[in-house]
Amino acid sequence: MNEPVLPPIGMLAELTHRCPLQCAYCSNPVELLKANREMDTAGWLSLFEQAADLGVLQVHLSGGEPTLRPDLGELIACLARRGVYTNLITAGVGIADGRIEAWAEAGLDHIQLSFQGAFAATTEKIGNSHGAHEKKLDTARRVRAAGLPLTINAPIHRHNMEEVPDFIELALSLGAERLEIANVQYAGWALLNRKALMPEREAVERQVQIVEEAQERLRGIMTIDFVTPDYFAIYPKPCMGGWARDAFMVAPDGTVLPCHAAGTIKSLHFERFGDWSLSRIWHESSAFNAFRGTSWMQEPCRSCERQEIDWGGCRCQAMAIAGDAAATDPACIKSPLHARMGALINEAISTKTADTTPDAFTYRRIGRVTEPMVS
Amino acid sequence: MTGASRVRAVVSMQSRPILKSHARLQYDTVREAWALLSPERVFWPNEVSLDILRLCDGRHSVALMISLLADQYAADEAEIAPDVTGFLQEWSDKFLVTL
Numbered sequence: 001m002n003e004p005v006l007p008p009i010g011m012l013a014e015l016t017h018r019c020p021l022q023c024a025y026c027s028n029p030v031e032l033l034k035a036n037r038e039m040d041t042a043g044w045l046s047l048f049e050q051a052a053d054l055g056v057l058q059v060h061l062s063g064g065e066p067t068l069r070p071d072l073g074e075l076i077a078c079l080a081r082r083g084v085y086t087n088l089i090t091a092g093v094g095i096a097d098g099r100i101e102a103w104a105e106a107g108l109d110h111i112q113l114s115f116q117g118a119f120a121a122t123t124e125k126i127g128n129s130h131g132a133h134e135k136k137l138d139t140a141r142r143v144r145a146a147g148l149p150l151t152i153n154a155p156i157h158r159h160n161m162e163e164v165p166d167f168i169e170l171a172l173s174l175g176a177e178r179l180e181i182a183n184v185q186y187a188g189w190a191l192l193n194r195k196a197l198m199p200e201r202e203a204v205e206r207q208v209q210i211v212e213e214a215q216e217r218l219r220g221i222m223t224i225d226f227v228t229p230d231y232f233a234i235y236p237k238p239c240m241g242g243w244a245r246d247a248f249m250v251a252p253d254g255t256v257l258p259c260h261a262a263g264t265i266k267s268l269h270f271e272r273f274g275d276w277s278l279s280r281i282w283h284e285s286s287a288f289n290a291f292r293g294t295s296w297m298q299e300p301c302r303s304c305e306r307q308e309i310d311w312g313g314c315r316c317q318a319m320a321i322a323g324d325a326a327a328t329d330p331a332c333i334k335s336p337l338h339a340r341m342g343a344l345i346n347e348a349i350s351t352k353t354a355d356t357t358p359d360a361f362t363y364r365r366i367g368r369v370t371e372p373m374v375s
Numbered sequence: 376m377t378g379a380s381r382v383r384a385v386v387s388m389q390s391r392p393i394l395k396s397h398a399r400l401q402y403d404t405v406r407e408a409w410a411l412l413s414p415e416r417v418f419w420p421n422e423v424s425l426d427i428l429r430l431c432d433g434r435h436s437v438a439l440m441i442s443l444l445a446d447q448y449a450a451d452e453a454e455i456a457p458d459v460t461g462f463l464q465e466w467s468d469k470f471l472v473t474l
Contacts, residue, residue, distance in 0.1 A: 007405055009417055055405035057417050083401055085412040110397050110414040149397035151414055172381060177397070177470045178414060220383030220468040225415070 003293050005244075005283055007055030012249035012260075015044070015072070016064040017366065020093045021127035023116060024361035025155055025190035025197055027260045028064065029251075032366040039254040041071040043274060045078050047250065050278040052082035060112075062089040064252070067099070073106045080107025087112060089153070092139030093132050100139075104146045111143045112151040112180075118166030126159060128363050140174040151178040156207070156229075157190075157197040164207050168214050172222055179222060181211055183229035187261035187316050189364050196360035198348035204232050231341045235306065236313025236329035243291035243315055248282065256281045258288055261316035265325045291315050291326070298326055300334040386437060386464045390474040393433035398471040400428055413471055423448075427462055431472055437463065 017032040039047070051059065059079055066072060067090050079086045088103065092113045100111075113136060116126035120133035143150050152171040156164065164181060171179040183204075184190045184197055199207075208228070215224045230237065240247050244258045251257060254273040262268060268287040271280075282288060290296065294307050301312045312318075313329020321330045321344075322337050330337040386392075394400065399412045400420075409425055411418040420428060426447065430440045441459050445452040466472040 055403070057403065057410060057412060085399065085417075087414055109399070109412075112414070147396070149395070149414065220385075220464075221381045223470055 005292070006246065008051075008246055008248055008282060009056065010058045010060070010247035011051050011056045012060045012062055012247070013044070013047075013066075014062050014064060014249060014251055015066045015069045015075070016252050018068050019063055019065040019091065019364070020068075021065070021091050021116070021129050021132065022363035022365060023127050023155070023189070024193040024363055025157060025184040025188075026364045027185065027188045027190070028364070029188055029261070029263050030192055032064075032364075033252045034366055038069075038252045039273070041074060043254055044071075044075055047254070047273050047278060048075065048078050048084070049082065050273075052079070052084050054279050054282060056084060058085040058087065060087045060089055065091050065093075067095050073099070073102050076103050076108050077106040080109075085109050090114070090139070091127070091132075092136045093127075093129065094135065095139055095142075100142050100146045100148070104148050108148060110149050110151065112153050113140055113143065114153045114155065115167065115170065116155065117160050118154075118163040118170050122160050122163060128361075137174070140176075144175045149178075150174065150176045151180060152176045153180045153182060155182050155184055156199075157184045158199040158203070159197070161199050161203045161207055164210050165214075168210075168218075168222075168224070172218075176222060178225065180225045180227065181207075182225075182227040185227075185230060185314075187264070187314075187320070189362070191320060192362055193360075194344070195348040195351055198231070198345055199229065200349055201232065201345065204229055230314070230317065230329075230331040231345055233331045234333045236310050236317075236331040238310045239314035239317075239329075242293075242311035244282075244288040245292065245311065248288070256285070258291075259314075259316065262287065264316050265319050267325070296326055298328070300332075301328050304334065384467050384474040386460045386467065386474050388436065388438040388441075390437045390463070391433050391435065392431040392437065392440075392463050392467070392472045392474055394428065394431050395471055395473055400425075411471065413469075418471075424462065427459060428466075428472075431463075 016038055017028055018035055076086050086108050087110045088108055089112045115123060115136055117123040123133035124130055140150060154167040186194050190197060211224060211226045240259045249257050249260060255270050256273055257270050268290060270287050271285050297307060297312055301307050313331055315325045317329050318327040319325040321340055328335040330341055397414060401410060403410045408419055411420055426444060441452050441456050445455055463472060467474045
């Protein structure tokens with residue numbers, strides 16, 4: 001590391017792993033933490049104070065389902081006092097009356113609400129939760145009534161890709177300013193369920209056309225952010241904007257990680273907030289410094305003109321597919337293993353069982369399974 | 376609000392732009408720079424952008440903004456008008472400013 005370490009801008013706070021939904025593509029680790037491992041209110045408040053001191057400008061309050069924390073309002077108020085922008089990422093199921101208004105009062109800036117399907121049947125099947133869709137619609141209306149800006153998040157995979165035009169209509173009808181069409185990233189539970197979730201190439205191409213057309217048609221009416229599917233890509237995404245470059249995440253027990261899935265890189269050791277200060281973790285943690293900047297890169301990244309555009313792509317995807325966390329993300333066409341992505345798509349499609357049956361999913365549950373070994 | 380009733384706002388000389396409630400302009404003491412905070416992004420507006428954004432208070436019309444900025448930069452109104460309206464249209468389209 002020769003370049004100075006700049007302060008982080010964004011922080012994803014996974015307040016809990018508990019969740020009423022059981023989505024098979026959840027980005028949480030497969031080994032979920034129970035409630036008794038969660039950091040207490042004082043711990044989170046202290047962490048948020050240190051984050052603001054360090055330069056964090058935005059905190060995404062997520063989970064699991066963050067609204068299961070009764071202290072959410074107190075956490076929002078602390079961040080708001082420090083001028084930190086707060087974004088609540090929720091599934092919007094079972095939020096008690098008055099709470100949304102209380103969070104708005106406490107200074108919440110924005111809510112991101114997920115929909116697993118554009119229709120009730122899809123939402124219920126994907127989340128394995130009866131009545132979830134109606135509850136989400138109700139939450140969206142309450143968010144708007146509380147005067148809070150709303151983003152609808154639609155995680156996309158084989159079982160709902162055909163609903164993309166309907167997601168766009170749904171988000172418009174709910175008064176959302178923003179819609180995220182986010183193709184599932186194959187880490188955590190999604191990696192475990194990759195064969196059941198992988199879309200077909202033709203469907204992906206149709207989706208790209210539909211989204212690009214809608215982005216043009218809805219310019220100035222609703223923003224559509226499109227997270228394209230890695231396995232069909234030519235170049236990798238700059239995952240987290242570059243490892244430990246301007247963002248990090250915190251697990252429910254206070255473990256601080258460079259990204260969601262970093263725990264799948266078994267050679268890394270992560271510190272917990274409380275044992276170390278946040279500033280010390282950001283600057284000195286060996287896990288944060290492992291892939292920071294460009295000096296760790298191997299070929300073809302080392303001599304690539306795109307190295308500061310995509311920062312080598314996703315380290316966890318390199319681990320999962322190349323078996324080496326320091327390899328070029330195989331999503332990159334320059335990776336010697338790029339063909340493996342296509343092979344994995346074909347393998348998933350050729351072995352797919354009776355489509356749309358949820359039986360193929362390993363639904364997300366605490367204490368259910370162990371981390372998959374996939375290559 | 377229904378989907379069909381939503382239309383794109385187009386900037387005019389009479390528009391009185393105001394920052395959206397979910398967009399916040401604040402001085403970052405750590406980096407010693409002005410930041411515009413929005414749901415997923417942080418923008419670092421340059422001096423000219425900052426001067427325009429500071430006038431987005433719902434009271435100044437676009438025509439008045441152009442006049443004030445022309446004075447401030449000792450420039451011709453006709454010369455800077457397209458830049459100012461272009462900037463405001465772009466920021467309206469990004470959902471950061473209400474026209």
